[in-house]
Amino acid sequence: MLGNFSYVNATKLYFGDDSLKFLNDELPKYGKNIQLIYGGGSVKKNGLYDAVVEILKANGKNIVEDAGVMPNPTVEKLREGVKIARENKVDLLLAMGGGSCCDYAKAVSVAVHCDEDAWEKYFIRFEEPACEIVPVACILTMAGTGSEMNAGSVITNPETKQKIGHVFGENVMPKFSILNPKFTMSLPKRQMVAGCYDIFNHICEQYFSGEDDNTSDYIAEGLMRSVVHSSLIAVENPEDYEARSNIMWTATWALNTLIGKGKTQDWMVHMLGQAVGGYTNATHGMTLAAVSLPYYKFIMPYGLKKFKRFAVEDWKVSPENKSDEEIANAGLAAMENWMRKIGVAMNITELGATAEMIEGIADATFILKGGYKVLTRAEVVQILKESL
Ligand code: NZQ
Ligand code: ZN
Numbered sequence: 001m002l003g004n005f006s007y008v009n010a011t012k013l014y015f016g017d018d019s020l021k022f023l024n025d026e027l028p029k030y031g032k033n034i035q036l037i038y039g040g041g042s043v044k045k046n047g048l049y050d051a052v053v054e055i056l057k058a059n060g061k062n063i064v065e066d067a068g069v070m071p072n073p074t075v076e077k078l079r080e081g082v083k084i085a086r087e088n089k090v091d092l093l094l095a096m097g098g099g100s101c102c103d104y105a106k107a108v109s110v111a112v113h114c115d116e117d118a119w120e121k122y123f124i125r126f127e128e129p130a131c132e133i134v135p136v137a138c139i140l141t142m143a144g145t146g147s148e149m150n151a152g153s154v155i156t157n158p159e160t161k162q163k164i165g166h167v168f169g170e171n172v173m174p175k176f177s178i179l180n181p182k183f184t185m186s187l188p189k190r191q192m193v194a195g196c197y198d199i200f201n202h203i204c205e206q207y208f209s210g211e212d213d214n215t216s217d218y219i220a221e222g223l224m225r226s227v228v229h230s231s232l233i234a235v236e237n238p239e240d241y242e243a244r245s246n247i248m249w250t251a252t253w254a255l256n257t258l259i260g261k262g263k264t265q266d267w268m269v270h271m272l273g274q275a276v277g278g279y280t281n282a283t284h285g286m287t288l289a290a291v292s293l294p295y296y297k298f299i300m301p302y303g304l305k306k307f308k309r310f311a312v313e314d315w316k317v318s319p320e321n322k323s324d325e326e327i328a329n330a331g332l333a334a335m336e337n338w339m340r341k342i343g344v345a346m347n348i349t350e351l352g353a354t355a356e357m358i359e360g361i362a363d364a365t366f367i368l369k370g371g372y373k374v375l376t377r378a379e380v381v382q383i384l385k386e387s388l
Contacts, residue, residue: 002214002262009256011149012176015249017241019180020051020139026176027059030135031091035064035084037105038096039071043141046186048096052139056094064088069097072156072163072281073104075119081108082118085134093136095174098195099145099154099284102138106153106172109134123155123164129172138177143184143248144195144285146202146255148177156278162364163278165270179252181245185238192238193342194285196231196247200224201269201288202254208296209264209370211305216259221313223259226250228314228338235342266371269295272383275364282351289344290351293336294386298379300328303372307331348387358384 014022027034034056043049056063066084069077085093085108095105111118113131121127138148145152151172154165184192207220227250233243253259272295273287280287300307308324311317311331319327345351353361362380375383 001212002216005261007257007261008170009149009258010170010173010175011256013149013179013252014176015179016245017180017182019178020055022176023052023055023139023178024059026137027056027061032060032062033064033088033090033092034061035066035081035088035090035093035108036096037066037069037081037093037101037108039067039069039098039101041067042186043096046141046183048139048141048183052094052096062088064090069095069101069104071098071100071283072154072277073100073107075155075157078104078107078111078118078155082111085112090134093134094139095136096139096141098140098142098191099147102136102140102145102147102174103153103155105136105138106147106151106168106174107155109136110168110172119155119157122153122166122168123157123162126166128169133171136172136174138174139183140177140179140248141183142187142191142195143181143244143251144198146199146251148174148179149252149256152255154274156281158281161278161360163274165274179248181241181248184244184248187238189235189238189343191283192234193231193344194283194289195251196227196234196285196342197289197339197344198285199227199247199251199254201285201292203227203259204292204296205267205270206260206263206265207310208299208303208306208372209266211303212263214263216261216263219253220259223250223254224314227254231342232338264370267368268299268371268375271366271368272380272387275361276348276351276353276384276387278364279357279361280348280352282345286345286351287348289339290346290348291383291387292339293332293346294383296332296335298383299371299373300332301325304328306372348384353388355385355388358388
């Protein structure tokens with residue numbers, strides 16, 4: 001049975017290979033000072049930076065540069081971004097990049113007019129903003145996180161090795177996002193497949209919970225099939241527009257809250273992956289891939305019915321002459337086969353984690369209660385050891 005819920009999605013999307021021109025429609029709605037947020041320079045290499053600057057200038061905007069947002073944005077960078085925003089009285093935070101730039105823009109947006117320390121308030125105490133929020137917009141260059149249409153923001157504190165996400169309310173969601181699949185084509189293959197696994201796992205996190213027959217799970221199955229299908233095409237031919245556009249659109253729907261509505265959710269792969277990320281600074285999607293199989297094999301007996309359905313519906317495993325366990329195992333084997341084909345990380349050792357880190361990573365893992373088995377700390381340690 002679907003539980004009760006309310007649903008709104010406050011982000012306006014412009015999708016397609018001509019979508020950048022709609023920036024001209026949106027800019028007049030905001031004041032003059034635009035904080036232009038981007039990462040380590042990919043947008044300068046692929047021409048997006050120049051194209052956006054031209055549009056901003058044509059619309060008479062002051063450009064306030066905020067470059068160097070790193071993958072897994074840090075508290076220190078957040079404080080720098082807040083300083084830039086305050087000094088320049090910015091009216092819009094325009095992020096160009098992947099989840100890191102978009103998440104960072106959201107964290108800056110709730111911190112600019114906040115008197116308290118943003119890390120402590122939002123990421124340690126998980127409080128909601130009580131101040132004015134600077135509007136955020138996103139021009140997406142990497143498909144994966146869904147940050148372009150959600151209120152999530154993940155910030156890392158390298159000093160304490162904490163990587164923590166806060167899902168804010170709808171007032172923190174980007175006001176608009178521009179999604180042009182062509183902007184993702186300059187992504188290195190490793191980043192592209194990390195994004196594909198991130199998408200797939202966002203769907204799994206919402207799917208592997210509860211036993212009920214509900215619409216959300218049917219949508220989830222369709223989205224999983226789409227990303228698996230398109231990722232295999234894009235790995236062979238990164239320039240395939242159809243595959244890249246399907247991946248981009250699936251990423252958005254995988255985590256814009258729709259498929260989690262009315263049901264419980266798991267999110268333990270993300271908790272484990274995030275804790276690994278806090279210790280290794282590894283690419284987000286790879287941290288998820290590296291812990292997934294040990295985790296899913298561990299919880300499978302507790303959610304056997306769903307794992308069986310996953311095998312039959314998503315991986316087309318034939319149930320004939322097989323026990324439920326055999327069907328479910330065949331589904332996970334098919335998933336593993338796909339992961340190896342696209343080339344994601346299969347263990348945390350290759351991401352820089354060591355046996356000595358396991359206790360610390362386990363301490364940094366938030367244990368959530370929505371999955372098929374609420375893990376004990378000892379089980380977290382066991383899963384992490386199996387992920388090495
Ligand atoms: O910095 P640049 O030079 O732009 O390079 C980036 C970066 O090195 C590069 N890149 C992005 N688009 C490119 C490109 N290179 C060439 N061509 C392009 N078109 O890719 C690298 C990774 O970018 P990043 O933004 O870090 O990747 P992703 O989109 O995976 O974002 C990861 C962050 O999002 C958080 C993660 O924890 C991590 O901090 N997440 C946010 C979520 C949310 N808001 O709901 C949920 C996710 O589960 C996730 O936790
Ligand atoms: Zn993710």
